[in-house]
Amino acid sequence: MKLKSYFSGSVEAAMELARKELGEDALLVHARPATPETRHLGAYEVVFGCHPPLNPHPAAAPGPEAAGPDHLRRDLAEMKREIERLSKCLSGARLFAEPAREESELCARLMANELDPMIAQAVARGASLGEFFEVDATLGRRGANRAVVALVGPPGAGKTTTLVKLAARYGLASRKPAQILSADVFRIAAADQLRSLAAILGIGCDVVETPVALAQAIEEHRHKDFVFIDTPGLGRDDMEDGADLARLIASHPEVDTHLVLPASMKPADMARVIERYEIFQPKKFLFTRIDETASFGAILNEASRRERPISFLATGQQIPDDLEAAAKEKICGLIAGPAISTRSAGAAA
Numbered sequence: 017m018k019l020k021s022y023f024s025g026s027v028e029a030a031m032e033l034a035r036k037e038l039g040e041d042a043l044l045v046h047a048r049p050a051t052p053e054t055r056h057l058g059a060y061e062v063v064f065g066c067h068p069p070l071n072p073h074p075a076a077a078p079g080p081e082a083a084g085p086d087h088l089r090r091d092l093a094e095m096k097r098e099i100e101r102l103s104k105c106l107s108g109a110r111l112f113a114e115p116a117r118e119e120s121e122l123c124a125r126l127m128a129n130e131l132d133p134m135i136a137q138a139v140a141r142g143a144s145l146g147e148f149f150e151v152d153a154t155l156g157r158r159g160a161n162r163a164v165v166a167l168v169g170p171p172g173a174g175k176t177t178t179l180v181k182l183a184a185r186y187g188l189a190s191r192k193p194a195q196i197l198s199a200d201v202f203r204i205a206a207a208d209q210l211r212s213l214a215a216i217l218g219i220g221c222d223v224v225e226t227p228v229a230l231a232q233a234i235e236e237h238r239h240k241d242f243v244f245i246d247t248p249g250l251g252r253d254d255m256e257d258g259a260d261l262a263r264l265i266a267s268h269p270e271v272d273t274h275l276v277l278p279a280s281m282k283p284a285d286m287a288r289v290i291e292r293y294e295i296f297q298p299k300k301f302l303f304t305r306i307d308e309t310a311s312f313g314a315i316l317n318e319a320s321r322r323e324r325p326i327s328f329l330a331t332g333q334q335i336p337d338d339l340e341a342a343a344k345e346k347i348c349g350l351i352a353g354p355a356i357s358t359r360s361a362g363a364a365a
């Protein structure tokens with residue numbers, strides 16, 4: 017089963033489009049007004065479940081280079097994820113039955129917390145919130161023999177502060193050799209701020225002026241167990257300037273890139289920032305300013321939609337204390353409240 021969205025000016029028109037392509041047997045999963053990001057496609061979105069392939073079109077057939085086993089494996093993996101996602105949404109769901117009052121109340125509470133209405137509905141009907149996202153509070157690429165960690169993200173997100181917290185927590189505390197590299201040459205005094213923090217911790221800090229210098233520095237410090245890379249906050253109009261750095265970080269086989277996002281950001285802005293930062297190919301999401309908001313749905317929505325695990329939660333300005341490894345139970349509790357967090361965390365990590 018695969019989920020497919022159709023957009024149009026009215027729900028009826030979108031349904032007609034879907035039925036035309038998928039046939040009368042397709043299962044209506046959800047109908048809702050389009051989100052701000054998708055509104056340009058039509059005022060309403062209907063989501064249907066259908067069996068792949070969707071009307072396979074010869075022109076859309078993969079080319080010979082794409083048809084290799086890797087491509088098939090990726091397609092199969094994607095299909096499996098879709099089936100799992102849909103079955104989670106449908107688990108215990110009596111989709112078109114009148115919801116019980118507690119269900120409606122829980123659903124409303126989750127949606128007030130900015131959780132995706134589809135996930136909120138599924139959870140209210142018995143699905144486990146913890147199954148919609150993953151956590152991975154590890155540093156470094158899996159299988160690598162050292163941790164090379166880059167923090168990227170929008171200006172002021174908390175990259176530098178969090179980097180120092182991580183360096184103190186994991187580098188210093190484990191007494192393993194660590195090195196900080198600052199690739200932030202955009203902002204005057206940015207490197208100075210980091211240098212003085214690193215000096216307090218007694219951790220080396222080099223400033224690298226170019227992506228090539230960054231690659232060399234990563235190599236030069238190959239005997240360090242931890243290399244933490246701080247990057248400049250790139251605003252909407254700075255992405256071009258950061259493109260070379262983004263390419264280096266995205267393509268480096270050792271770099272574990274965490275996209276740092278303030279949890280207090282408006283959900284639509286967060287979705288846009290994530291899209292913009294795709295050029296860095298972040299492996300994980302790290303949320304800061306947990307202490308500054310009461311609505312946490314967006315962090316789960318984005319982790320679920322982008323299939324990226326949440327790594328850490330920064331909960332304040334104190335270095336190194338205000339940092340927690342992401343845990344499902346905690347995140348579910350933030351979104352759903354302690355009463356259902358335990359049940360809802362499902363297979364808690």
Ligand SMILES: Nc1nc2c(ncn2[C@@H]2O[C@H](COP(=O)(O)OP(=O)(O)OP(=O)(O)O)[C@@H](O)[C@H]2O)c(=O)[nH]1
Pocket residue numbers: 169170171172173174175176177178200203206247248249250304305306307308330331332333338
């Ligand atoms: N309340 C709160 N403040 C935070 C948190 N993390 C960082 N800050 C504060 O946010 C401000 C900006 O933090 P930085 O670490 O300099 O952010 P940055 O992403 O490195 O900023 P640029 O390098 O300018 O892009 C500082 O005043 C931090 O103390 C957090 O989790 N909660």
Ligand SMILES: [Mg+2]
Pocket residue numbers: 175176177200206246247248249
């Ligand atoms: Mg910074």
